[in-house]
Amino acid sequence: MRIIDVHTHPILREDQRGPAGAAQLIRRARAHGIEHLVALGDVLAFSRMQTAEQVQLINDETAAVMRAHPHFVTGFCYLNPLLGPSAVEAEVARCVARGFRGLKLEIANNARDACMAPVMRAAEQHGLVVLQHAWSMTNIHQRRFHTDPEDVATLAQRFPRVPIIMAHLTGCGVRGILAVKNCLNVVVDTSGAAPEAGLAEFAVEQLGARRVLYGSDAPVRDFGVALARITGSRLDARTQRMLLHDNASALLRLP
């Protein structure tokens, strides 16, 4: 089975492993049969609202992982939209020149905030995919800066030509799947939290098999467990193939 993982953080300061740790993680990914992965950067390094210099450092680390594993890793450019349009546009241009193919948003701000406009314009201009962290805020009272699936839907409706990956199927849950159902520019990755039963099947039933992608969130999650969310589900073999590989390959325009 061919596998692309659209949600990994090869470098994570919390793990105290540095670049050697990234190589270790990639070896482990290969051992699980993963043939390509998206590196999203150490997006909570320093704080949830990094300076421009810190954002550049995070993206430099991702670029180094891409250089070390040139046919295995696609980088997404991490952004802090609160730094303003000039900083966002400059960092996107810098990362695009280095071969990054997407933008990563975490919890500096909520996706419905006005500061997202320059991010989405840059994504459209450069033909980039936007991967937005999302989690149900029903029991986490941080919506001021933490994006709920309803906020992803708002963002997607404002920028319907930008493809968006809503991260963390399990964190978004049933309500989250339904929130983005009518936003055809939104796909959902299967990363996040423990492997709760029944969600992958529900996501495919509601969104269609083309709008669900495999992601692990490694190193925070186990590659084997993340894969079993799909291979251990009731989804048929053709659908599993789409989730594990074909959808991501088409979205990222991989050769």
Add this chain to the structure above:
Amino acid sequence: MNYLDANTWIGAWPFTFCDSHTARSLQAHLKRQGIQRALVSPLGAVLAPAPGPANRELLRTTRGLVGLMPVPVINPALANWREELALVAADARVRAVRILPNYHGYRLRAPAVNELVAALTARGLRLIVQMRLIDHRHEYHAMKIKPVPAADLAALLDRHPRLAVLASGLLQPELRKWLPLYPQLLADLTFAEWYDTLNHLREKVAARQLAFASHTPLLITAAARAKLDPSTRSKTERVAIASGNLDRWLP
């Protein structure tokens, strides 16, 4: 590999789209997943006003089903817990009971828990503490339930240093922090996860303190095996975690 699952359930859970298993369907499901034996508790005992009816159904429906070991739920916050314990302990298959302090409204520090420990010790039964059943971030919106504080478990073990407890549902950081401090504690792998779960745990934790667990049907059964099957740990170690440690722990 011979698997003994420390954490499975029969009955319905109303807040997710997971399967609802009878004892027979659970047995068949686990067999398809390559899991030969399992400790099984009743989900019906979690939200019901008292666990008795669900325990009775558990004992009745698991009778004659090879590989399923019934683990009734006891709620020491209820006045009748001694009678309930006596009833379930009369069934020779019962070797452990499970408690869910956060769903049943008491702390592990409560005096009744000490009394329960004494009663279990006298009967030669083991105690399983369900530290979390659901990721609390994903609980039904009307349920405001937090995990059992690991510090409360530590305090229980301090009070009862020879007590053999199985902690179910600790997270990876909790396992790495608390298991080295309490070598008598056995913990299941239900919510343990890192990109290379076992190697990461083994940096801090002795293999003899870990037990395989799937949390079927709330979590995907195959995901539990995915923590062990592809692991680079030795076969001896994986066999111990898959079944040997829990076999030794049971009376």
